[in-house]
Amino acid sequence: MSAHVLDPIGTATVPSMLIGAHVRAGKGLVPALQHGADIGADAVQIFTQSPRMWKPSQYSDDVLAAYRAAQAEHPSVQATFCHATYLINLASPDPELAAKSRSCLTANLHTADGMGADGLVLHIGSHRGSGFETALPAVAEALVGALDEVDADVESCPILLENAAGAGDTVGRSFEELAQVIDAAGGDERLGVCLDTQHLWASGVPFATMDEADALVALIEATVGMDRLRCMHLNDSKVEFGANKDRHENLGDGTIGPDALAALLGHPALQDIPAILEVPGEGDGPREQDVAGARAVLEAGLALRS
Numbered sequence: 512m513s514a515h516v517l518d519p520i521g522t523a524t525v526p527s528m529l530i531g532a533h534v535r536a537g538k539g540l541v542p543a544l545q546h547g548a549d550i551g552a553d554a555v556q557i558f559t560q561s562p563r564m565w566k567p568s569q570y571s572d573d574v575l576a577a578y579r580a581a582q583a584e585h586p587s588v589q590a591t592f593c594h595a596t597y598l599i600n601l602a603s604p605d606p607e608l609a610a611k612s613r614s615c616l617t618a619n620l621h622t623a624d625g626m627g628a629d630g631l632v633l634h635i636g637s638h639r640g641s642g643f644e645t646a647l648p649a650v651a652e653a654l655v656g657a658l659d660e661v662d663a664d665v666e667s668c669p670i671l672l673e674n675a676a677g678a679g680d681t682v683g684r685s686f687e688e689l690a691q692v693i694d695a696a697g698g699d700e701r702l703g704v705c706l707d708t709q710h711l712w713a714s715g716v717p718f719a720t721m722d723e724a725d726a727l728v729a730l731i732e733a734t735v736g737m738d739r740l741r742c743m744h745l746n747d748s749k750v751e752f753g754a755n756k757d758r759h760e761n762l763g764d765g766t767i768g769p770d771a772l773a774a775l776l777g778h779p780a781l782q783d784i785p786a787i788l789e790v791p792g793e794g795d796g797p798r799e800q801d802v803a804g805a806r807a808v809l810e811a812g813l814a815l816r817s
């Protein structure tokens with residue numbers, strides 16, 4: 512999935528991380544893909560349905576097939592990720608909400624798989640005080656249940672568990688917790704991980720220097736394993752390090768800053784992992800200049816390592 516560009520000598524290829532953007536599907540799925548291309552994104556992320564409503568999207572098989580065809584033929588956008596509904600809470604101690612969450616996850620995964628997405632990014636949810644250990648079996652069962660029901664596989668559409676910023680009683684606030692969730696699901700191969708840089712920063716994991724970025728990659732390897740890491744969310748932060756709040760900022764305007772993001776993005780172990788912007792832009796999401804800015808940060812990171 513990595514783009515390859517000729518090196519300055521022209522004799523070999525060097526891998527270059529895909530820089531992507533979250534795009535809105537209000538005008539339809541294929542127009543969302545086209546918007547990604549228009550702003551220069553190598554990859555897109557799309558909500559499978561309205562992120563704050565339970566009602567599933569009614570995409571026909573034809574619409575999903577048209578998206579797959581558009582993606583396969585698209586010259587510049589090389590990968591699609593989907594993001595699941597925010598209302599889903601697989602860790603809820605409320606049986607009604609837990610059941611609703613499970614069927615909503617299945618509907619999201621059905622759409623993502625139908626789009627041929629490279630993964631469905633999911634926030635696991637919050638145990639609301641019932642305890643991580645207590646919530647774990649139900650979370651694992653819901654994940655495997657949805658994957659079985661949709662019959663998604665690791666080649667088609669894995670579920671990518673996103674690290675949480677650590678607010679309240681969220682599940683998945685560390686790579687150790689994500690590893691425990693995956694273990695509880697029997698190490699199901701259809702489960703992967705999405706690393707959000709803002710959530711990581713807010714949860715108090717440093718990556719501002721090359722040594723810290725190295726330590727983070729070692730931590731990922733030792734917990735979930737690098738082969739589970741399928742995408743990154745590339746965001747600066749409106750809140751301070753360790754503030755445990757999910758608040759994205761445009762790259763360079765936040766508390767993380769371009770130098771810290773460069774230290775991480777330049778890491779050689781991450782070059783095959785697409786990095787998707789979920790930044791506000793001017794309120795409508797990532798713009799062309801945000802994608803270009805992210806590429807400049809990546810280049811600065813690669814220069815640090817060369």
Ligand SMILES: [Zn+2]
Binds near residue numbers: 594632633673
């Ligand atoms: Zn997310």
Ligand SMILES: [Zn+2]
Binds near residue numbers: 673707744789
């Ligand atoms: Zn994210």
